[in-house]
Amino acid sequence: MVAGELVSQSIVNGILLGGIYAVAALGLSLVFGIMDIVNLAHGHMLMVGAYVAILVFAATGITPLLGMFIAMGLLFVLGIVLQKMLLKHVVGEGIEQPIIVLFGLALILQNIGQQVLGGDSRTADLGIPGDGIDLGFAFMSLPRTVTFVVAVILIGATWAFLQYTKTGQAIRATAQNETAARYMGIDTDRIYTITLGLGTALAGAAGALLSMLFPIDPYVGWSYLLKAFAVVVLGGVGSILGTLVGGVILGVSENLGALYLGGGYRNVVSLLIFLGVLLLKPEGLFASGGSAE
């Protein structure tokens, strides 16, 4: 039997990790909900964001909390270039072409990561001194706590952006009905570009946050893509709150899976949950009524 303290610690760690998963998933969910494209390179973009934060930290000692903004800026630009140069040509022509374009991009990013940094895993750390919080039944380490708070802020900021800014409203309008949005004078091409930039920037942010907790190597892309997609499926496409809840569910169940079944099963548990939900309740556990179809 596993000690109760270990269980509560795993649950707390899982919740804190879930925040970052939710950030990664939110980027994927936005692009999927609005553009009807699953960004197969999302995990690899996360890897790039993590490496940007790690390299900035290694070179200058700047905390990845700030490096995150560099990563987000870079990934935002990558998203815009990707949309303008490649995806624009294939969107709306069935699912095969976008899948393959993004698959190719994932290969390129992984290969570049390998070439620039080698196959070894690297990691950054918070770079800020301080103690964690002892809850009595579990301990919240400082990096996990800080990354969780930043993750929740990012999610809140994205929600506020979509809810209250003109561009955000235009994005939601485009998600609901592209044709109608265009009749209302919304430049939907521009909306798609911004959406993809936003989605990839969130992948970069999630990567930078993860770099403070886990070693990153050039091959982590596929695994984080599947995790992010699992969260999207759990939370329902287009539901921001659902994404946060889904992230926490995934984080907790992964940690409990690793605790009870052994570290090798950490990813198996998350993938099984993912497939299970996908097959049994494909609209997600918390699908919002008006979410994108």
Place this chain on the structure above:
Amino acid sequence: MSFLERHPEEALFANRRLQAVIGVVVLALLTVPFVTTDSLTGLILTGLVFVMLGVSWNLLAGYAGQISLGHAAFFGMGAFVAAWLTTPSAAGFPASIQLPILVAVVFGGLAAALIALLIGPVIFRLSGHYFAIGTLALAAIIELLMLDQRSLTGGSTGYYVQGDLSINEFVSHGDVMFLLTLVATIVTVAVTYRIVQGSGGLAMKAIHDDEEAASSLGVNPLKYKMYAFVVSSFFAGLAGGLYGHYTLYINPESTLAVTWTIDSLVIVILGGMGTFAGPILGAALFLILDTGLAAVVGGIATTIEGALIILIIIYLPQGLYGLAEDYLIKDVDGGKTSEAPHSADPKAVTEED
């Protein structure tokens, strides 16, 4: 409704000059083990494995329109099941189940087909993006589980396969494996050709073009998706079993890795998705690219491959086959098929006559 038309490539193998070309290529391949070095034989064997992977993935993705990202799982499971049967003791199985390599690789293919048969009805509840990601997840689960089963797979140390088919000092184990792989490749191509030429192929193309319309016309989508999935998985597993018994070493981290899915996809895209000859041409080009690029540009070969598939899918969706069709088949066919570009309305062609 492109499935109602006869694609020019369907006449491909009916053409006498093409039959002659195919005959020459097969004869040339037959001589490979006897006239070339062992390493070149191995390289071309890899090319044949690529043909099997490409042709089988194309049946599922190009014809039936189901973009599976789990092909590696079937390749790898074929390799492992075949290895368990030829080298049972290494996995703790009784020596009595030991089978000759030829039988074992067929069982490897059958095991892969069985897995497809079992998971198909479940995984085909998903479609489009969900199917693609679902199969990617499924392959990841299989890889992780196999990696964890150290007693069955050797874990990250890998699994050494026993096998020696060498006949004498001139005909090595690799040479015999090459000939077996050649036969398997021909079978793969021939069976797939029969399927896509027949009513099954038409049904698959109909599902690809418009599943609802196909369904309303009496085509059972699940039945034909399963058909494509099971056949495709069988040949992927067969390829895995053969490749494992050529290299005589398999490892969950490499044999079940997503790399094999990537290779299958790149091969099909290079050659032309949904065209019959595409994956065969694509496998040849990929083999050259994979070895040639690695020699010339070193580590960034994958980047170039990635860029190539992106550019080809955008600007040349019919791939190398599309190019060949424009410049070569026209002449080979005496201009017969060139009058009917397969995307055009057939009526327009008759009016021109």
